[in-house]
Amino acid sequence: MTIVISMTDIYTVKIADLYKETKDTVVLTFDIPEELHETLRFIQGQHLILRKTIDGEDVRRTYSLCTSPDDNIWKVAIKHIPGGVFSTYANKSLKKGDTIDIMKPSGNFFVKTNPEHANNYIAFAAGSGITPIISMIKTHLEREPNSTFKLFYLNKTTKSIIFKEEIERLKNLYFQRFHVFYFLTKEQRDIEFLNGRFDKEKMEILTNNFIDIEDTAHCFLCGPKDMIFLIQDELIAAGMPKKNIHYELFFSGDAEVSDLQFAETLDKMPDGTVVTIIDGGKEFHFTMDDGYQTLLDGALAEGADLPFACKGGVCSTCRCKVIEGEVKMKVNYALEQHELDQNLVLSCQAVPISDKIIVDFDI
Numbered sequence: 001m002t003i004v005i006s007m008t009d010i011y012t013v014k015i016a017d018l019y020k021e022t023k024d025t026v027v028l029t030f031d032i033p034e035e036l037h038e039t040l041r042f043i044q045g046q047h048l049i050l051r052k053t054i055d056g057e058d059v060r061r062t063y064s065l066c067t068s069p070d071d072n073i074w075k076v077a078i079k080h081i082p083g084g085v086f087s088t089y090a091n092k093s094l095k096k097g098d099t100i101d102i103m104k105p106s107g108n109f110f111v112k113t114n115p116e117h118a119n120n121y122i123a124f125a126a127g128s129g130i131t132p133i134i135s136m137i138k139t140h141l142e143r144e145p146n147s148t149f150k151l152f153y154l155n156k157t158t159k160s161i162i163f164k165e166e167i168e169r170l171k172n173l174y175f176q177r178f179h180v181f182y183f184l185t186k187e188q189r190d191i192e193f194l195n196g197r198f199d200k201e202k203m204e205i206l207t208n209n210f211i212d213i214e215d216t217a218h219c220f221l222c223g224p225k226d227m228i229f230l231i232q233d234e235l236i237a238a239g240m241p242k243k244n245i246h247y248e249l250f251f252s253g254d255a256e257v258s259d260l261q262f263a264e265t266l267d268k269m270p271d272g273t274v275v276t277i278i279d280g281g282k283e284f285h286f287t288m289d290d291g292y293q294t295l296l297d298g299a300l301a302e303g304a305d306l307p308f309a310c311k312g313g314v315c316s317t318c319r320c321k322v323i324e325g326e327v328k329m330k331v332n333y334a335l336e337q338h339e340l341d342q343n344l345v346l347s348c349q350a351v352p353i354s355d356k357i358i359v360d361f362d363i
Contacts, residue, residue: 009104010051011036018096024080025128025162026091027066030102032074042069042105044113044139045132045220045248048076049309049317051101054089061086062309062317064132064222064248065105066163068139074102077162079128103307106317107132109248111218113139118146119217124198124231126154126223130162132248133222134170141174151180152206154197154223157187181210198227203234213239221247225333249314249333273352277304278323279361288352295320295327295359296347306361311348318347325357 016031032040042048047064063076080091094100109132121140125133130153137149155161161182170178183194183202193205207213219235221228228247236242277284277299288298296318299306308318316334322343327350335344347359 010101011040011103012099012101015094015096015098015100018094021077021162022160024091024160025077026080026094027075027077028090028094028100030074030100037072040074040102040104042074043107043110044069044135045110046105046107047109047132047315048074048105049103049307049315050076050086051103052086052089054085057085059086059089060309062315064107064109064135066131066134068135068142070139070142077128077131079162107248107315109220109222109246110136111246113143115143115145117144117217119144120148120150120212120215121218121220122150122152122211122216123220124152124154124223124227125221126227127156127160128162129222129248129250130167131222133220134163134166136220137170137178141170141177148177149174149179150210151178152183152198152210153180154183154185154227156185158182158184198231200230200234203231203238207234207238211238216240217244219245221245222249224250273325273354274356275299275352276358277306277361278359279304279306281362288357293351294330294348295350295352295357299347306347308348313346313349316346319344319363320347320350320359320361321345321363322350323358323360325352325354327352327354327357 014031015028017029019027021027042065045064047062049060049062051058051060063078065074066077067073067075078087078090081087123133123136133151137151140147141149153161167180171180181194183196183198185196189195193202219240221231228249232245232247235245271289273288275286275288275295275298284299284304286298286302296306296308296311306318309315313331314333319335322345327345329345329349330351331349332346334346
């Protein structure tokens with residue numbers, strides 16, 4: 001199932017509460033009016049796109065909701081990234097009572113809950129990757145009284161563990177069904193196994209001693225790209241079906257590397273591609289020159305108001321369908337094969353390689 005949002009679904013809301021969870025992570029709670037509760041209803045693991053004009057720039061970022069849908073609370077955690085425009089603003093300038101634009105919750109990083117299920121779930125998270133995971137843990141354990149969850153959580157130090165108190169509360173509440181293992185990279189633990197990042201050796205120990213592969217229904221991964229794919233590969237090698245492994249990546253920010261690796265395709269770009277954008281039932285036409293590499297950048301430069309967030313090929317907010325013409329994507333971390341087979345692409349990564357392109361955002 002794919003959730004689609006429209007740029008008309010933008011809501012200005014107040015910050016109901018704001019506090020520091022760790023020294024570099026702020027938690028925002030949004031004041032959602034009662035009449036919008038159903039409209040903004042979310043599924044565990046989904047995210048919100050936040051939008052704010054910062055120093056005259058329209059800045060949008062995607063942040064996972066860290067509450068259960070049953071809480072009727074819309075809350076995100078934002079970790080400060082050095083040089084990050086939005087994360088710096090949220091951690092240093094945003095105040096309780098300020099307003100911010102949000103869009104409808106979206107994302108496919110979840111599996112459906114069922115009170116009849118007796119599933120065993122596992123999750124691996126690093127740093128702020130805990131935000132969608134903790135939403136899942138709360139929701140599955142509450143809605144599925146016979147299911148269990150194991151969390152393997154990587155951080156630098158004990159003090160940098162986001163939602164540690166909440167995790168410990170959940171351990172006490174579901175002490176027979178929820179187990180957590182903390183791994184630290186810059187603080188020594190008495191148990192050597194719990195020191196350092198996930199690697200092949202650690203994964204072998206985990207799959208042999210902590211994880212019953214055959215009895216695990218689903219695995220959820222959230223963190224940086226290298227960690228995600230290493231864990232995925234090791235779980236598959238241990239016998240877990242790939243279809244049971246679900247992941248969400250941090251935005252990697254490696255666009256320059258991608259451009260270098262994509263040089264041959266960029267050389268094939270036509271001198272001027274005639275582009276037709278279908279959005280909201282209307283058509284938008286422009287000619288794209290080589291000053292803009294991707295469809296999204298070209299369209300935005302010409303004044304189109306299109307959905308986007310990360311611009312890194314991760315969140316799928318900017319996806320569209322190619323009706324006519326041909327494009328190549330630099331990277332794709334969001335679309336699955338069945339979506340690619342339907343000619344869906346990420347406009348933030350799509351480079352035109354034909355003289356004419358028609359793409360439809362009304363999907």
